[in-house]
Amino acid sequence: MSIQYFVVGAGSIGRRHHDNLQALGADSHLIGWRGLDMVTLEAMVAGAENAAVVIATATQIRLDLIEMCGRLDVPFYVEKPLAFQMGELERIYQAAEPVAERSMVGFMMRYHPALRALVEDPVEAYGFTFEIGHDVRQWRQNWRFADSYAASAEGGGVLLDLCHELDMAYCLFPKAELQAVDCVGHADFHGVDFSTRVTLAKDGGPVGSVAMDxxxxxxxxxxxxxxRDEVLDLDWLVPSWVRSDEKGDVLRDWRFDRNDMFLGIMGDFMALAEERETSGNPLIPRFDRVRESCALIAEAWETRRFHGQIEGGFE
Incomplete structure (x- = not known):
């Protein structure tokens, strides 16, 4: 099946998806969202004999695009997070129902070889900790935090920006429930979390946290x-882990390019859109299979409690 792919959103992630689609042999069209109206976009997509849409816009711009895809029976790939409010998430899932089994959410860390190895050979854990942090001012050249999506009280903040960690926690511990979300804000950006710790727990264990800043x-x-029988320490950036039990330590590392995860997830989306077999990744983030993980992210955002503010340095 020959398909035209329309990548909506020409920022860094949209350009990456467009380039990867082309590298995978797809007919891809990169479309900037600013200045574009839904009537024009819908006419473009509807005018294709077969189409698929990649949604790489800001978080708060999801529902209208997914409603369009549902109306046109067009599969879509949508960047994470899907939504940051439960009511919006419900409306998105209703709109997406006609194409839910052929669409995906962009949880590309599900294609990290270390996560897949843990799913195949899990640690029976009573406790877990995820931690991710990076000075946001160092992310990209010629980029200002204050001008970005991340600085928006509606759709910005570190919990939404770095929510892959919540999705990975869900993959490993799907029965752990949200207990608390504690945040530090910023004096100049009301409602935007700069440091957030999410506590998750299940009766009888495990108990854990996901920290982002x-x-x-x-x-x-x-x-x-x-x-009780083993412990594991993993560095996602190397990436490598040390897995230890009473017999000693076992070191394992992986050598791969970060873009391999993006190629893997986009290849599976193309397979869904073109009605071919997918890669067989048991964690494939097919739209109809990730609702609980998406709900965890939205519930966490709605549950945030702020405990003071930092000042300065992020203009």
Missing amino acids: YLSPKSLRRMQLRG
Whole structure:
């Protein structure tokens, strides 16, 4: 099946998806969202004999685009997070129903080889910790936090920006429920969380936390799992882990390019859109299978409690 792919959103992630689609042999069209109206976009998509849409816009711009895809029976790939309010999430799932089994949410960390290895050989953990931090001012050249989506009280903030960690926690511990979300804000950006810790727990264990921040002077991304028979310390950035039990330590590392995850997830989306077999990844974030994870993110955002503010330095 020959399909035209329309990538809506020409920022860094939209350009990456467009380039990867082309690298995978797709007929891809990159469309900037600013200045574009829904009537024009719908005419473009409807005019294609077969179409698929990649939604790489800001978080608060999801529902109208997904409603369009549902009306036109067009599969879509939508960037994470899907929504930050439960009511919006419900409306999105209703709109997407006609194409839910052929669409995907962009949880590309589900294609990280370390996560897949843990799903295949899990640690029976009573406790877990995820931690990710990076000074947001160092992310990209010629980029200002204050001018970005991240600085918006509606759709911005570190919890939504770095929510892959919540999705990974869900993949490993799907029965752990939200307990608390504690945040530090910023004096100049009301309603935007700069440092957030999410507490998750299940009766009888495990109990764990997911910590995210825009403040760390050193980029870090780590996970710790603690079990009665073994413990694991994983650095997602190397990436490598040390898995230890009474017999000693076992080191394992992976050598791969970060873009391999984006290529993997986009390849599976193309397979869904073109009605071909997918890669077989058991964690494939097919739209109809990730609702609970998306709901966890939206519930966490709605549950945030702010405990003071930092000042200065993020103009």
